[in-house]
Amino acid sequence: MPLDGDTARVRSAKARAFALRGPLGKRCDGNIEYLLWRARDIDRLLLPFEHRDRWRRRKDWDGEYVGKWLDAAVRTLAFAENRELLARTDEVAARLRATQEPDGYLGNELPAHRLRTAWPLWAHWLAMKALREYGARRADPAAVEAAVRAGDWIVRQFHPIADEQNALYKIPHAVLVFLDEMAALYAMTDEARFLEFGAAAAEHYPPFRQMREERKAPPMHAYTLACYLDGAVQVARARGDDETLGWLTAIWEDIAAHHLFPTGSLSTKEHLNDPPADVPDGDLQETCATVEWLIFTDRLYRGCGDVRYANMLERTIRNALLGAQSTDGLKWTYFTPLRHTKNWLQGPTECCLFSGPRGIAMLPDLLYRLDAEGLRVDLFESSTATIDVYGHAVCLEQASDYPAGGHVTLRLRTTEPVSFAVKLRIPERTTDVRVNVNGQPVPGGAEPGTHVVLARTWRDGDTVELSFAPQVWLARLHDESGVLMRGIEVLAANRGDNEPGAGAVRIPEAPVLENAAPAADGRPRYRAAFDRDGQPVSVVLTPYADAGNAAVGVTWLDACYRTAFPIVRSG
Numbered sequence: 001m002p003l004d005g006d007t008a009r010v011r012s013a014k015a016r017a018f019a020l021r022g023p024l025g026k027r028c029d030g031n032i033e034y035l036l037w038r039a040r041d042i043d044r045l046l047l048p049f050e051h052r053d054r055w056r057r058r059k060d061w062d063g064e065y066v067g068k069w070l071d072a073a074v075r076t077l078a079f080a081e082n083r084e085l086l087a088r089t090d091e092v093a094a095r096l097r098a099t100q101e102p103d104g105y106l107g108n109e110l111p112a113h114r115l116r117t118a119w120p121l122w123a124h125w126l127a128m129k130a131l132r133e134y135g136a137r138r139a140d141p142a143a144v145e146a147a148v149r150a151g152d153w154i155v156r157q158f159h160p161i162a163d164e165q166n167a168l169y170k171i172p173h174a175v176l177v178f179l180d181e182m183a184a185l186y187a188m189t190d191e192a193r194f195l196e197f198g199a200a201a202a203e204h205y206p207p208f209r210q211m212r213e214e215r216k217a218p219p220m221h222a223y224t225l226a227c228y229l230d231g232a233v234q235v236a237r238a239r240g241d242d243e244t245l246g247w248l249t250a251i252w253e254d255i256a257a258h259h260l261f262p263t264g265s266l267s268t269k270e271h272l273n274d275p276p277a278d279v280p281d282g283d284l285q286e287t288c289a290t291v292e293w294l295i296f297t298d299r300l301y302r303g304c305g306d307v308r309y310a311n312m313l314e315r316t317i318r319n320a321l322l323g324a325q326s327t328d329g330l331k332w333t334y335f336t337p338l339r340h341t342k343n344w345l346q347g348p349t350e351c352c353l354f355s356g357p358r359g360i361a362m363l364p365d366l367l368y369r370l371d372a373e374g375l376r377v378d379l380f381e382s383s384t385a386t387i388d389v390y391g392h393a394v395c396l397e398q399a400s401d402y403p404a405g406g407h408v409t410l411r412l413r414t415t416e417p418v419s420f421a422v423k424l425r426i427p428e429r430t431t432d433v434r435v436n437v438n439g440q441p442v443p444g445g446a447e448p449g450t451h452v453v454l455a456r457t458w459r460d461g462d463t464v465e466l467s468f469a470p471q472v473w474l475a476r477l478h479d480e481s482g483v484l485m486r487g488i489e490v491l492a493a494n495r496g497d498n499e500p501g502a503g504a505v506r507i508p509e510a511p512v513l514e515n516a517a518p519a520a521d522g523r524p525r526y527r528a529a530f531d532r533d534g535q536p537v538s539v540v541l542t543p544y545a546d547a548g549n550a551a552v553g554v555t556w557l558d559a560c561y562r563t564a565f566p567i568v569r570s571g
Contacts (some may be wrong), residue, residue, distance in 0.1 A: 030329015
């Protein structure tokens with residue numbers, strides 16, 4: 001029962017001859033360099049596994065990192081050819097698999113400590129996930145077998161789960177991280193024990209019972225909650241459990257409506273924020289939570305095909321995910337503030353340094369999707385890709401100036417006529433949407449935030465043209481404050497673009513942006529007229545994801561609030 005195969009509403013297009021040449025492509029290229037750079041630390045990352053008897057932890061969660069690195073590298077290699085990264089990935093997979101104990105344990109602790117705290121189970125789970133992903137993508141049966149044995153180790157520790165008194169629930173932050181792997185192993189092996197165990201673990205977990213009844217997200221650690229919810233979706237889909245999928249969807253809706261910043265991310269000081277608000281130290285939007293929210297949202301999208309999940313994916317990617325990564329791809333934040341200093345993570349905690357690359361590695365898989373009617377184009381990015389559509393090889397050539405502009409051209413190449421639907425997702429908060437096929441307007445219009453469906457017989461050279469204008473608007477937080485948006489992008493005042501000034505500025509009710517000269521580093525910039533102490537003042541704005549990217553030291557950014565905020569220098 002493949003979770004993302006024929007039973008899925010939306011599935012990966014598994015593009016070949018794939019290349020990204022726009023803003024997302026630059027971030028993916030930087031991610032490759034980052035993964036290679038972090039590969040220099042592989043001996044240190046593997047030390048807790050290869051020498052369990054004598055390693056000295058800096059932090060309890062040191063065992064997370066190698067599994068996350070391997071998972072990101074394997075996903076990256078599905079779309080990018082890089083011999084050095086491939087060699088390091090093969091090496092890490094082999095060395096990690098060699099650390100597996102005879103009983104199947106893949107974590108980083110000696111027997112006496114394995115069930116005392118959460119972190120050895122997180123290390124075991126991430127190592128299992130990475131080896132399963134590696135085995136599936138690299139057709140390595142030994143890696144798959146290691147993942148299966150690791151799954152059996154978990155089942156043996158806690159089986160049977162008959163009520164909430166099971167020892168599993170006594171380990172804080174550890175209880176359900178492995179749910180996704182139980183479902184994935186079931187899909188891979190058709191062994192019912194994995195699915196049955198995962199279902200029992202979810203059924204008796206007390207916070208899930210509360211969520212089922214109240215249809216509201218509890219005040220939990222945001223990263224952990226998103227992990228649990230993603231796993232629960234996979235288990236419910238594998239069982240055909242529509243009732244569970246119903247309340248899981250309600251929890252997603254509650255988080256989206258009440259706990260997200262306009263950037264599409266969540267968490268204040270790592271916990272679910274209620275309501276979303278700025279804080280003086282900027283400890284917002286933990287990168288681990290951002291990535292798991294993306295994974296959870298994508299899982300729901302694959303299962304039902306509802307466009308609102310694709311809209312959320314873009315919002316989170318374009319703001320929170322890219323905002324946590326430096327524009328060269330070589331640095332990451334732990335927290336990403338709305339308006340304070342952006343500090344690149346130096347440690348000693350390194351979880352986000354390895355979670356972030358997993359999010360970037362997802363991007364190529366999110367551009368093009370397949371469903372029962374044909375092809376979905378969900379993200380706009382200059383790119384080429386060859387996709388198997390109904391047994392026909394279709395080459396897509398996309399040229400896009402989005403999100404800085406609103407013009408997209410999609411050219412299809414095929415050796416013979418083929419009939420299917422092309423579904424273009426129109427970005428939210430756009431106006432004046434126009435769609436042409438081979439120069440002819442498409443009747444009926446297209447609504448922002450929906451798919452426009454172009455069902456026809458496609459021939460070699462057919463061209464689709466899309467144009468729209470991003471809307472300038474204010475996204476409000478819980479009080480009178482709000483963030484200035486251009487389409488789905490949050491705008492910010494970046495260090496170096498503006499002169500310091502005393503007092504504060506206010507955004508007018510109907511802000512107007514004028515294009516300004518791009519920054520030396522290529523960032524789009526816009527000029528806006530604001531108010532300071534009753535006097536007009538000109539402020540230069542730039543996409544939030546590109547702001548605060550000074551090469552060294554602390555950096556600074558201001559997402560623009562309707563209430564007063566200072567324009568000052570920092571660092």
